[in-house]
Amino acid sequence: MKLALRPWLVLVHRWAGLTLAGFLALAGLTGALLVWYEELDAWASPHLLRAVPPTPQAPMLDPLDLRHKVQAQYPGAYAAVAPLHLTPGHAAMVRLFGLPGSAGQLQEPPNDQVFVNPYTGEVLGERKWGDITQGMKNLVPFIYRLHYSLALDKAGETLLGIVALLWTVDCFAGAWLTLPAPKRNRLSRHATPWLLRWRPSWQLRVGQGTYKLNFDLHRAGGLWTWAMLFVLAWSSVAFNLHQEVYDPLMSTLFDHQRDEQGQAKASRPNLAPALDWAAAREVGQQLMAEQAGLHGFSVMGETLMVHDPRRGPHGIWRYQVRSSRDIRDRWGSTQVIFDADTGELLHVWLPTGAAAGDTIRTWLTSLHMAALWGMPFRLLMTGIGVAVVLLSITGLVIWVRKRQAREAR
Template sequence: MGTRSLWVGLHRYVGLALAGFLIIAGVTGSLLAWNDELEAFVSPQLFRVAAPSPDARRLDPLVIRERLQAAYPHALALRVPLAQEPGRALLFMLRSAPGGAHRTAQALPNDQVFVDPYTGRVLGERKWGDLSQGMKNLMPFIYRLHYSLALGVVGTIGFGIVALLWTIDCFVGAYLTLPAKSHRTHRMAATRRRRPWLVRWWPAWTLRRSGGYRLNVDLHRAGGLWTWAMLFVLAWSSVAFNLPQVYEPAMKAAFAHQPGLESLPRLAVPRPEPALAWADALSSARRLMAQQAHEHGFEVHAEKALIYDPVRGLYRYDVRSSRDVRSPGGNTRMAMDGASGAFKGLWLPTGAASGDTIKTWLTNLHMASMWGWPMKLFLCVLGLVVTVLSVTGVVIWERKRRARGSASTTRHMRRARAL
């Protein structure tokens, strides 16, 4: 078996193994490109609000958090959304409170609460991803399918392995589109060599005027070539999301990275309530972030969230800065002590370390969280391209399998007649 035949076999059988997974990922990914819009369309009662009057003012998010904490004493409201979009409700996430020395934490019936920012009224709740609650969890369930086949940790790792194989297969598939060495007569081979190599490769990028099986082959090959760069981005970023135990060592071996805020030490015993009041923490966070912006040469454009981490006893302050590529939202992060308000660390999405810059671009391209609706439309179409490539690959394999079976039957019949 020649080298090319070996790669053909690898591409064929890896593609067959991945086809079902990639069809699910492609279809769900096309929907998730419009996640915010579809969430608001499916559940307007949770996501959409109207100002009670033209001059109505929104409540302070910290005040809303205090009210929620009082209304849900068996839960912890540890994240305060600071970005307020016109016409959108505020989303607060809850987590189980510690159960005490001899009791385990109780599971919450719901872990997301939607609040009217003008009145503080609770619009509704849901257990994220629990489809038994009805249509309000449709998009979260689609996300679970996309990320893990809704199978939890096992599905997450499984999809990570699929993404790793897909990444490798991106390069194998591209190699197989290159012009093969000619095995024809010397005169014909010499004629082919006189043609520029790119000219000989160009047919692989085109759809010829033919239908049926030939069209399947052209769609599979040309579709993969024209979208190859973004297919690789989707594949490798999926490894980053689902299989960090592979992605991180590989990327850290080649590129510089900042220490992540998760590397900060944990407390011996978690501290559910911060010693520093939330209002004081936000004031300190704004001041410290302004200092960091001045020292590191970036601008703060908008606040995103203030979060308390009881495991480390830290506040985290997230903003959108000039180092972000994500919009809206942002991933510029700062940590400070939950008791003293002392600065503990800063993480910048771009410009500080090449490895972090690469990951920021990979993950934000994957989630269509930049460049507005044109990028969402592009990712939506790309998800359908992934589906088409998977389906056409299976069709090509099935056609060749039947052809091999027919050829084998013909050979047996000829041998039988010769006896």
């Protein structure tokens, strides 16, 4: 069976590799940089992301006060997201969203991110996330756009989702091709054990010519990094083709928590709910404490609040924290969603421990974003990104050399 399958897998690996090489090289290079997104963004735009306290012991303002100050300065947009976790020395970022115009169409604001000094409430600047025409302040967000959508928005996102799906398949095809062919005389006492015959696939032949070294870098490099390459490929499908491929497949294999995004949209956005931001925060804290007791987790800190005036009959509030159910180093996604007028609990979402499918996705996406295990894993994922670039290059070199050899016959 393996002998009949191998020639077919050779074709799959060859043409998939040639098709994907350019995309994967770009994804690997940008991904290696995005491991350090926050640091690079602060380096490129210190005037936006750095905040100096007026005095060494100056306290930071309440996050909702910062959000209110931004809203007052941008009456033509809606500050629907408020960060609840502030970092000393760093600006707070408030997201702006468009408001319906007289014709009912959303009027997108010219900039959708506003940066605020958390000590004084002073607006430090703004930007349209990912718009490289604004210059250096959008360099790192633009790299992010290249990474997940080729900076082509939905069309590019779908294209890279297809690339990720082909990459997932090619991960298995490439790994299979490294396996040794079965011995004809398996019962011979002198037959070399299978693992020993597979061992050369994991090694580099140094000093035996550049072609053999390039071939070994491609084969062994793919084997040593295979687990993370598969994680990157399949998690990319989860990011870019979640409705089309990932969710339908994974939902047949694993349980998932109910998706609150299925709620019907409100007929008109409710921009002035009965629960204002301060009251909603108190309700969120109370609901989260109740859920912590029911599900046996602890709350480590608030992360953000979101008001979506278009969901449900009255709009919804989303209150998000970092809890013991979160596995990421820097962010939390444990959340409760409740009615914006009544405070009725509508949905609870736990990143791990509630449903196997959600736990798997949390692990996949957290590994992809290098959001686990601190600096050592971030360094590892930087190396994995570089490895993706090198595997793409070495694969192309192998194909060119073999084609030249065929043409020389």
